[in-house]
Amino acid sequence: xxxxxxxxxxxxxxxxxxxxxxxxxxxxxxxxxxxxxxxxxxxxxxxxxxxxxxxxxxxxxxxxxxxxxxxxxxxxxxxxxxxxxxxxxxxxxxxxxxxxxxxxxxxxxxxxxxxxxxxxxxxxxxxxxxxxxxxxxxxxxxxxxxxxxxxxxxxxxxxxxxxxxxxxxxxxxxxxxxxxxxxxxxxxxxxxxxxxxxxxxxxxxxxxxxxxxxxxxxxxxxxxxxxxxxxxxxxxxxxxxxxxxxxxxxxxxxxxxxxxxxxxxxxxxxxxxxxxxxxxxxxxxxxxxxxxxxxxxxxxxxxxxxxxxxxxxxxxxxxxxxxxxxxxxxxxxxxxxxxxxxxxxxxxxxxxxxxxxxxxxxxxxxxxxxxxxxxxxxxxxxxxxxxxxxxxxxxxxxxx
Ligand SMILES: [Zn+2]
Ligand SMILES: [Zn+2]
Numbered sequence: 001x002x003x004x005x006x007x008x009x010x011x012x013x014x015x016x017x018x019x020x021x022x023x024x025x026x027x028x029x030x031x032x033x034x035x036x037x038x039x040x041x042x043x044x045x046x047x048x049x050x051x052x053x054x055x056x057x058x059x060x061x062x063x064x065x066x067x068x069x070x071x072x073x074x075x076x077x078x079x080x081x082x083x084x085x086x087x088x089x090x091x092x093x094x095x096x097x098x099x100x101x102x103x104x105x106x107x108x109x110x111x112x113x114x115x116x117x118x119x120x121x122x123x124x125x126x127x128x129x130x131x132x133x134x135x136x137x138x139x140x141x142x143x144x145x146x147x148x149x150x151x152x153x154x155x156x157x158x159x160x161x162x163x164x165x166x167x168x169x170x171x172x173x174x175x176x177x178x179x180x181x182x183x184x185x186x187x188x189x190x191x192x193x194x195x196x197x198x199x200x201x202x203x204x205x206x207x208x209x210x211x212x213x214x215x216x217x218x219x220x221x222x223x224x225x226x227x228x229x230x231x232x233x234x235x236x237x238x239x240x241x242x243x244x245x246x247x248x249x250x251x252x253x254x255x256x257x258x259x260x261x262x263x264x265x266x267x268x269x270x271x272x273x274x275x276x277x278x279x280x281x282x283x284x285x286x287x288x289x290x291x292x293x294x295x296x297x298x299x300x301x302x303x304x305x306x307x308x309x310x311x312x313x314x315x316x317x318x319x320x321x322x323x324x325x326x327x328x329x330x331x332x333x334x335x336x337x338x339x340x341x342x343x344x345x346x347x348x349x350x351x352x353x354x355x356x357x358x359x360x361x362x363x364x365x366x367x368x369x370x371x372x373x374x375x376x377x378x379x380x381x382x383x384x385x386x387x388x389x390x391x392x393x394x395x396x397x398x399x400x
Contacts, residue, residue, distance in 0.1 A: 004125075005321045005390060008118065012386035015114050019385065020378045022046065023110035024092035030081030030099040030106070033137045034059045034146070039079045043109060043134050050117045054134075058150035060143065063132040065119045070128025071399050072156045074349070075388050076163040076342055077112030078105045078138035087372035103139065103369045104166040104358060104376045107384070111164065114385030119392060128396035129156055141189055141301040141341040148344055159399065160310055161351040162391055163342045164384050168376050169368035172357035175380045176325045177387060179315050179354055182308030185346075186353070187236060187264035188271045189339030191299040194219060194259045194282045198291040203251035212257035213246045215289035220244070220259065222281045226274065236266030237274055264339060266303060304343035307350035314352045317394040318387055325383070338369070356384050 022042075029038045040061060047054040047063055054061045060079075086093050086100035094100045101107075112132055119130055133152055137143030152158070172178055196219070198212030223239055231237055239261065246257030263278065265271045279295045286293035319326045345351055358376040359365025367373040 001320060004393070008386045008390040008393070009321065011118055011121065012114060012382040012389070015117060015385065016382050019110045019114045019381045022113055023106050023378055023381060026106040026109055027092050027101050028095045030094050030096055030101045032083060032099060033080055033140050033142070036079055036136050039109065043079065043113065046113050047116055050120050052116050052120055057152050058146040059136040060147045060152070061134040062152060063116055064129055064156075065116075065123055065132070066126035066129040066396070068129060068156065070396060071159040072129040072131055073392050073395050074131045074133055074153070074158045074161040074345070075112060075115060075392060076133040076135055076161065076345070077108040078135045078143065079109045080105055080137055080139050080143065082139055082370060084370065084372050088375045090375060100372065102371065102374050104168065105138065107166045107358060107376050107381060108164065109134065111381055111384035111388060114381065115388035115392075118385060118389040122393070125393060126396055127400055130392045130396070131156070131158060138341050141191070141299045141339070144341045144344045148348070153345070153348060158349050160395060161342075161345050161349050162310070162314065162354070162388070163340075163351075164354045164356050164387060165340070166356050166358040166376055166380065166384070167369065168359045168365045168374055169361060169371070171360050172327070172355060174357050174359050174363050174377055175383050176327050176357045177318055177322060177354050177383070178327045178357070179311060179318065179329070179352070180306040181329045182306050182311045184266050184303045185306040186304040186338055186340045186343070187238070187266055188268070188303045188343070189301050190263040190271060190275060190297055192261055192263060192278060193296045193298055195294045195296075196257045196286050196291050197294070198253070198255060198257070200255040201253050203253055206253060209253040210290045211253050212255065212291050213253070215286045215291040215293070216244070216246065216257040216259055218289060219282050219285045219293065222285050223278060226277050226281070230277065231270070235270065236264075237270055238262075238264040239274060239278065268302060301339055301341045302343045302347055304340045304353055305346045306352055307346075310350045310352035313395055313398070314354060314391060317391050320394075321386060321390045322383065354387070356380055356387070
């Protein structure tokens, strides 16, 4: 094994310059959701250059490597960006106004492309099959379901799955891997919208109107009580409104006011509770102020489940590969507030999601993911690539 790990690490390292160039090219051309014309074409072209045969699967791409007869392990890299105007001071800044790879999915795409090359070059060593999943639309929590609907987990049937997410601005040292223990790994996510309908009118005559802004403001405050007064202290729940909109003129009471936000929870029961109470509070509070609230849930994904056996395997193989660069298991609360739409895969096949440090505050990476000034260090790409590839190679060797 010592020889093989050296081989994978060195081969990944030899691709560093190439992977950095891929990542920076992708970073300059961020695309959103399913609308990944440039990105998908870029990925397809690189894969074909390597001798891989990418196949469309829904709005994503898959590649199958290895030999049939054994088990199949799936490796996922997501490809989409965020509707954020980039403010990071980097020479390869986004060239698309209002769009930015602020979550690091450009890193994931480059790392998985690197893994494709590594695995293709070592295909004869694989004792089963590796399925690469280049996924769209993670940020809108729709991409992995789209690929599941189009059969990504079948033909051949997938027996286990691994994803890696880079981190920045959080206390994970650069180049180290964090491997969650079995259990709930990341929170659920529910995107909600509350629309309050009042009755518009002249700003000077509120008595003739029903002001939806007042009602929505009271709803916003009342929602804080779910967390403060209704759940067991220590249970994981976040309710954050990120959009609050109403009106176009300072002297006009608008007809409607609207809020959108996100619910993050650590269990399916908590999600159900939060959705129910949010609806009751919005409808009840609006009624108090003579208005009407309509609550919609626009997108949803379950909590991400880390499989015990996959977690153990990942820890063993990747400690072999990287030694001290694999962090010890965390004690206490393990649920991260960030959600991950690979959760849809994790409820169907044994899954593990790893985190790879790509810069923290002490190293000068001050801003967290999704921030317009977030930066990610390219120098960890080879570690991600080697981890993807070595994990797949080792997992197949041990699961025949
Ligand atoms: Zn994100
Ligand atoms: Zn992400």
